[in-house]
Amino acid sequence: MIRVGADTRLSLMVAIPFFIFIGLFLIYPTVAIMTSALTPGDTFSLNGLQRALSGTYRQGFINSIALASTSALLGGILGMTLAVVLRSLERPRWLHSTLDSWSAVASQLGGVPLAFAFIAAIGTQGILTKLFSQLGVNINDFGISPTGFWGLVVVYLYFQIPLMFLVSLPAINGLRATWREAAAIMGASASRYWFRVGIPLLTPAALGGMLLLFVNSFAAYATAYVLNPGGALVPLQIRFLLQGNVISGEEDLGYAIVTWVIGLLLLSLFFLTFLQRRTLRWAQS
Amino acid sequence: MKGAFRWTFLLVLAAFFVIPMLAMARFAFQSVPVVLLTPETLLTGWSIQPILTIFSTPQALSAARVSVLLALFTISLNLVLLIPLAIVTEVKAPRMRPLLTALTLLPWVVPPIALVVGVAATFRTGAPWFLASVYSLVPFYALWAMPFTYRALDAGLQATGAKTLYEAARSMGASLPVIIFRVLLPNMTASIIAAAALTSAMVLGEFAFASLLLKETLPTFMVNFQRSDARAGLALALFVLVVTAISIGLVVRVLRKRGLNVQTTGI
Amino acid sequence: MVAVDMERVGKAFGPSVALTDFTVHIASGELVCLLGPSGCGKTTALRILAGFETADSGTVHVAGESMSGVAVENRNFGMVFQDYSLFPNMTTRQNIDFGLRAHRVAPKERTDTIDRMLHITALEDQAEKYPHQMSGGQKQRVALARAIATRPRVLLLDEPLSALDAKVRESLREEIRHLQREIGVTTVFVTHDQQEALAIADRVGVMSKGRLEQIAAPKELYEQPTNAFVATFIGSINRVPGYAAAPSEWQVLDRQVRGTRGSVPGESAELGVRPEDLVLSIDDGPGQQGAEGTIGDISFLGAITRVTVQLSQGPRMIVDVMSAGTTHLSRHQRVRVCLSPEADHLVVMSDPQPVASGQVT
Numbered sequence: 001m002i003r004v005g006a007d008t009r010l011s012l013m014v015a016i017p018f019f020i021f022i023g024l025f026l027i028y029p030t031v032a033i034m035t036s037a038l039t040p041g042d043t044f045s046l047n048g049l050q051r052a053l054s055g056t057y058r059q060g061f062i063n064s065i066a067l068a069s070t071s072a073l074l075g076g077i078l079g080m081t082l083a084v085v086l087r088s089l090e091r092p093r094w095l096h097s098t099l100d101s102w103s104a105v106a107s108q109l110g111g112v113p114l115a116f117a118f119i120a121a122i123g124t125q126g127i128l129t130k131l132f133s134q135l136g137v138n139i140n141d142f143g144i145s146p147t148g149f150w151g152l153v154v155v156y157l158y159f160q161i162p163l164m165f166l167v168s169l170p171a172i173n174g175l176r177a178t179w180r181e182a183a184a185i186m187g188a189s190a191s192r193y194w195f196r197v198g199i200p201l202l203t204p205a206a207l208g209g210m211l212l213l214f215v216n217s218f219a220a221y222a223t224a225y226v227l228n229p230g231g232a233l234v235p236l237q238i239r240f241l242l243q244g245n246v247i248s249g250e251e252d253l254g255y256a257i258v259t260w261v262i263g264l265l266l267l268s269l270f271f272l273t274f275l276q277r278r279t280l281r282w283a284q285s
Numbered sequence: 286m287k288g289a290f291r292w293t294f295l296l297v298l299a300a301f302f303v304i305p306m307l308a309m310a311r312f313a314f315q316s317v318p319v320v321l322l323t324p325e326t327l328l329t330g331w332s333i334q335p336i337l338t339i340f341s342t343p344q345a346l347s348a349a350r351v352s353v354l355l356a357l358f359t360i361s362l363n364l365v366l367l368i369p370l371a372i373v374t375e376v377k378a379p380r381m382r383p384l385l386t387a388l389t390l391l392p393w394v395v396p397p398i399a400l401v402v403g404v405a406a407t408f409r410t411g412a413p414w415f416l417a418s419v420y421s422l423v424p425f426y427a428l429w430a431m432p433f434t435y436r437a438l439d440a441g442l443q444a445t446g447a448k449t450l451y452e453a454a455r456s457m458g459a460s461l462p463v464i465i466f467r468v469l470l471p472n473m474t475a476s477i478i479a480a481a482a483l484t485s486a487m488v489l490g491e492f493a494f495a496s497l498l499l500k501e502t503l504p505t506f507m508v509n510f511q512r513s514d515a516r517a518g519l520a521l522a523l524f525v526l527v528v529t530a531i532s533i534g535l536v537v538r539v540l541r542k543r544g545l546n547v548q549t550t551g552i
Numbered sequence: 553m554v555a556v557d558m559e560r561v562g563k564a565f566g567p568s569v570a571l572t573d574f575t576v577h578i579a580s581g582e583l584v585c586l587l588g589p590s591g592c593g594k595t596t597a598l599r600i601l602a603g604f605e606t607a608d609s610g611t612v613h614v615a616g617e618s619m620s621g622v623a624v625e626n627r628n629f630g631m632v633f634q635d636y637s638l639f640p641n642m643t644t645r646q647n648i649d650f651g652l653r654a655h656r657v658a659p660k661e662r663t664d665t666i667d668r669m670l671h672i673t674a675l676e677d678q679a680e681k682y683p684h685q686m687s688g689g690q691k692q693r694v695a696l697a698r699a700i701a702t703r704p705r706v707l708l709l710d711e712p713l714s715a716l717d718a719k720v721r722e723s724l725r726e727e728i729r730h731l732q733r734e735i736g737v738t739t740v741f742v743t744h745d746q747q748e749a750l751a752i753a754d755r756v757g758v759m760s761k762g763r764l765e766q767i768a769a770p771k772e773l774y775e776q777p778t779n780a781f782v783a784t785f786i787g788s789i790n791r792v793p794g795y796a797a798a799p800s801e802w803q804v805l806d807r808q809v810r811g812t813r814g815s816v817p818g819e820s821a822e823l824g825v826r827p828e829d830l831v832l833s834i835d836d837g838p839g840q841q842g843a844e845g846t847i848g849d850i851s852f853l854g855a856i857t858r859v860t861v862q863l864s865q866g867p868r869m870i871v872d873v874m875s876a877g878t879t880h881l882s883r884h885q886r887v888r889v890c891l892s893p894e895a896d897h898l899v900v901m902s903d904p905q906p907v908a909s910g911q912v913t
Contacts, residue, residue, distance in 0.1 A: 029403020101534035109490035113522035121308035178637040186651030222492035258399040265394040282640035
């Protein structure tokens with residue numbers, strides 16, 4: 001007979017509903033899909049996975065990865081810089097709380113209102129488009145339109161930057177003032193401090209944040225849907241295959257693409273956890 | 286030198302974020318089409334008519350009601366699932382923390398469409414009534430909000446030294462319910478509110494799950510609505526943005542005044 | 553080898569005044585401790601000297617040069633922080649190397665200096681370790697090595713031992729003292745622990761509420777405190793009632809002594825007497841010298857035994873007696889308390905008050 005202490009029993013009681021929930025709504029559906037992807041027509045085969053990476057789907061992956069990485073990189077740098085800048089400014093008291101609530105809203109609410117806003121600003125009937133055309137420049141030619149690559153990057157930055165800001169704050173706040181002071185009294189200029197201490201210490205957090213941004217934007221659906229429903233992006237392609245058509249066989253292709261996506265994002269998650277441990281270790285010194 | 290850079294940076298970023306909002310406002314509230322805009326016509330045609338249109342569209346109000354209810358249910362579900370888990374991890378099993386942090390990040394790894402299809406397939410055979418209700422969105426939303434909810438709760442517990450509080454209360458002879466409700470939960474208020482704020486923002490803007498399950502929530506309504514009445518649609522979008530931002534801002538400010546520092550999520 | 557002169561330095565943070573009229577002259581090679589309870593301004597004074605804060609008034613001179621307008625990076629000081637402040641992403645060696653690089657020291661000399669620093673702080677086996685792999689005591693030794701590697705003109709220590717265990721604290725403070733004497737660097741050491749301050753400093757400056765109350769060698773501080781705050785803060789002290797017997801003499805217990813303030817006949821005040829300056833004798837009956845009292849507790853503290861005596865007409869007193877001479881003492885015993893022959897100059901602890909006629913101790 002296994003003796004289970006009261007504490008362990010309690011912990012299990014608490015964990016069970018959670019694991020049931022996750023199992024039912026996350027693990028099982030995911031595993032089911034991945035199994036379907038690997039057994040199209042009830043036989044094990046890697047064909048589906050291969051097809052999922054060819055033709056337009058290959059292009060879709062390239063586009064999605066490019067879009068997610070670019071917006072993650074830019075959003076990451078800008079978001080963290082914002083956190084650093086904010087940390088050094090104490091004066092306008094309202095600045096901190098305004099930015100805090102803005103980052104909460106902007107990082108999550110994005111999607112639909114965002115897409116609208118950008119159409120209003122830089123779409124063909126957009127006001128900025130009109131403004132620039134007065135100056136003789138057609139910004140749509142430069143790909144700065146809601147449907148061009150850079151247009152999408154710009155739109156994605158709208159929620160990437162606040163998300164990175166939100167996620168960087170703890171790391172920035174973890175940069176002790178005494179480190180800066182110690183560096184200064186040893187004769188180091190600001191740039192030396194940042195180059196040798198500040199940036200190395202922030203790098204794991206920065207990379208982790210960017211990975212988070214990548215994961216977050218890779219599957220971003222709403223904005224893409226509103227701006228460019230027929231575009232070659234993975235989330236849209238999946239939707240087309242799994243909801244648009246009801247032809248069987250095509251469904252398996254959809255599952256295959258999903259499997260690749262899950263694999264890619266799981267890998268990112270893995271690296272994210274690794275980076276987290278680094279940051280934690282340094283914070284304990 | 287440094288100061289100038291900082292403020293320039295802030296201003297440029299502010300402009301980046303504000304200009305599209307302004308463009309949206311202009312489009313919504315000024316009836317002059319862009320092609321006809323000239324310095325002379327700049328100040329004409331402004332009215333709040335689009336907002337009034339929305340308020341008199343019953344569909345808009347019911348969609349809004351649905352979204353708000355969804356937000357409330359999602360927050361409740363997540364808190365009920367995660368608070369006990371967070372407490373137990375902090376107090377009894379700190380080594381589970383990295384596992385749980387990674388686990389609660391899993392929902393973001395699976396694209397919404399996959400989740401919808403997977404769950405739909407599971408329930409179609411067993412309990413078809415489940416997917417018919419609009420509240421079938423709640424589990425999906427709870428999953429999607431899990432990463433930052435768990436982090437906020439965990440950060441709050443760590444910051445207030447929950448483990449020590451628990452042990453002190455225990456040594457004074459307090460029973461478990463007392464410890465939870467009178468010692469731990471009050472100290473988690475700030476993180477609960479932070480998580481609730483983020484979740485609300487998320488639910489009010491969430492489109493993917495809602496549209497894939499063919500439900501009418503505020504965002505799906507917005508997308509459909511703006512096809513028929515573009516200006517009113519945009520006015521609604523702007524309205525929702527502003528109201529959410531202000532509400533969250535007020536909540537954060539009230540909390541700060543009470544000395545409860547809202548914990549932002551880390552990674 | 554430099555002298556530090558801080559003249560009438562004042563600093564306020566908004567409405568609260570952190571430092572007032574702070575003046576201190578530190579000789580080259582001296583170790584001065586700034587001692588006081590939290591909020592007394594000692595850390596503010598240190599930070600102003602370091603350059604992290606600017607004084608509102610007064611001047612700071614090091615080696616005769618004014619420090620106003622001189623950036624922190626250019627002062628060539630060394631500093632050890634309470635939280636060690638080691639860079640977590642660098643090994644011990646790299647941490648020590650940091651300041652040397654900032655001073656653009658040549659690579660060969662850097663290596664030599666680091667090796668020497670590692671040797672004198674006994675950290676050779678920690679050279680490649682990271683801060684999170686080391687104990688508090690080790691980290692603080694690294695911080696020390698790092699601070700002196702660049703041959704600073706002045707060494708500043710901000711409560712460096714507060715975060716450490718008692719045993720580590722004691723041994724590390726001896727190391728700091730030893731190192732400081734060898735190198736001969738002018739040092740300012742901030743602490744709230746009086747035992748620490750008295751043990752290692754050449755002079756101790758006692759501070760309270762932004763003011764420097766007294767600065768003197770430890771012995772002088774203990775034996776001749778200039779006011780009630782210093783007398784109570786350093787060591788233990790009894791507040792004994794006395795009255796003015798003659799213009800400069802106070803009648804205390806069994807005889808007359810001089811006080812830090814002149815006495816006007818007719819006044820009474822409390823005077824400070826150290827526990828070891830009191831003598832106990834068994835009460836033989838009326839007519840004996842000294843104040844009557846009853847023994848309360850007897851605590852054996854090693855070489856000294858601490859006896860509390862409740863005076864029949866007066867406060868409770870703490871008397872320290874050599875343990876060898878206490879075998880005849882027991883609780884509830886009636887005794888007489890007298891001043892020891894050596895006590896001849898006492899601190900007046902309270903404002904003298906005129907005595908109502910008829911009251912005589």
